[in-house]
Amino acid sequence: MAIKNQKIELNAEKREVIGSGLNALRKSGYIPAVLYGKNQESIPLQVSVKDFRKAFELAGESTLIYLSVDGQSYPTIINDIAKDAINDDILHADFYKVRLDEKIKAKVAVVFQGESPAVKDLGGIFVRNINELEIEAFPQDLPHEVVIDLSSLKNIGDQILVKDLKLDSKLNVVAEIEEIVATVQEPMSAEELEKALEAPTTTIEDVEVIKKEKEEKEVPEEGEEKPAPLSEEKKEE
Numbered sequence: 511m512a513i514k515n516q517k518i519e520l521n522a523e524k525r526e527v528i529g530s531g532l533n534a535l536r537k538s539g540y541i542p543a544v545l546y547g548k549n550q551e552s553i554p555l556q557v558s559v560k561d562f563r564k565a566f567e568l569a570g571e572s573t574l575i576y577l578s579v580d581g582q583s584y585p586t587i588i589n590d591i592a593k594d595a596i597n598d599d600i601l602h603a604d605f606y607k608v609r610l611d612e613k614i615k616a617k618v619a620v621v622f623q624g625e626s627p628a629v630k631d632l633g634g635i636f637v638r639n640i641n642e643l644e645i646e647a648f649p650q651d652l653p654h655e656v657v658i659d660l661s662s663l664k665n666i667g668d669q670i671l672v673k674d675l676k677l678d679s680k681l682n683v684v685a686e687i688e689e690i691v692a693t694v695q696e697p698m699s700a701e702e703l704e705k706a707l708e709a710p711t712t713t714i715e716d717v718e719v720i721k722k723e724k725e726e727k728e729v730p731e732e733g734e735e736k737p738a739p740l741s742e743e744k745k746e747e
Contacts, residue, residue, distance in 0.1 A: 517576060518575045519578060520562065520577055521557075522556065522579050522605075523579070525542060526554075536601070540556040541557050541558075541601075543602065543604065545586065547606050548607075555577075571591075571616065571617060572654060573587070573654045574649050575588065587605070587616060588606075590603070591604070614646070617644055618642060618643050618645050618653055620642055620656050622638065626668075632694075634697060635696070635697055636694055637694070637695055639689075643656055645682065645683055646682040652681075653681070656675070656677065662674070665694075667694065669690050669691075670693070672686065672687050673687035
């Protein structure tokens, strides 16, 4: 993998291994993957686990990755990854080829920074309403994350709405402008806290079982149709 002036490049090889041979491929340090997109023939690939993790850390599922296959570079975004429910190993990755002259929609992670005076000084409870935003833009303009400053939350009940976000003019947030991004609620009373603690909770074992079932359903099989990002046209295997 290479990074040149924020341009993320990742090498991949065409893959011949399918089916039961994929486990051996993973043990050898590679992730099975597929490249596809609008008017792009599906190409089975294999990518170094080490290089993929570095690229994914930088790009997430919204920043461009230039995927190099047999000397040809494809502008892509990571459209989906499947992980093992137990050890978090990456089982499969989907690279979606994009056109740099066509806007796409992508989910971008929301990151909060700074400190809320309402939380620090008044004992308020910070409530995050969303973890990601759907953004429409040209692929090369999509950010890795949206950073939101919490210093504007000065009083109990203060809110940050979608319309309050200061984003680049190249980005269009696909959401209601009055949607609440974050807020500060009144601190819980001793009685409310006691009631909350008495409420039934989900155990780690329950979560792992649910997650494992979900991941088993989501791990793509060879020859299975992969979804295109949101409104983009789906590719055919």
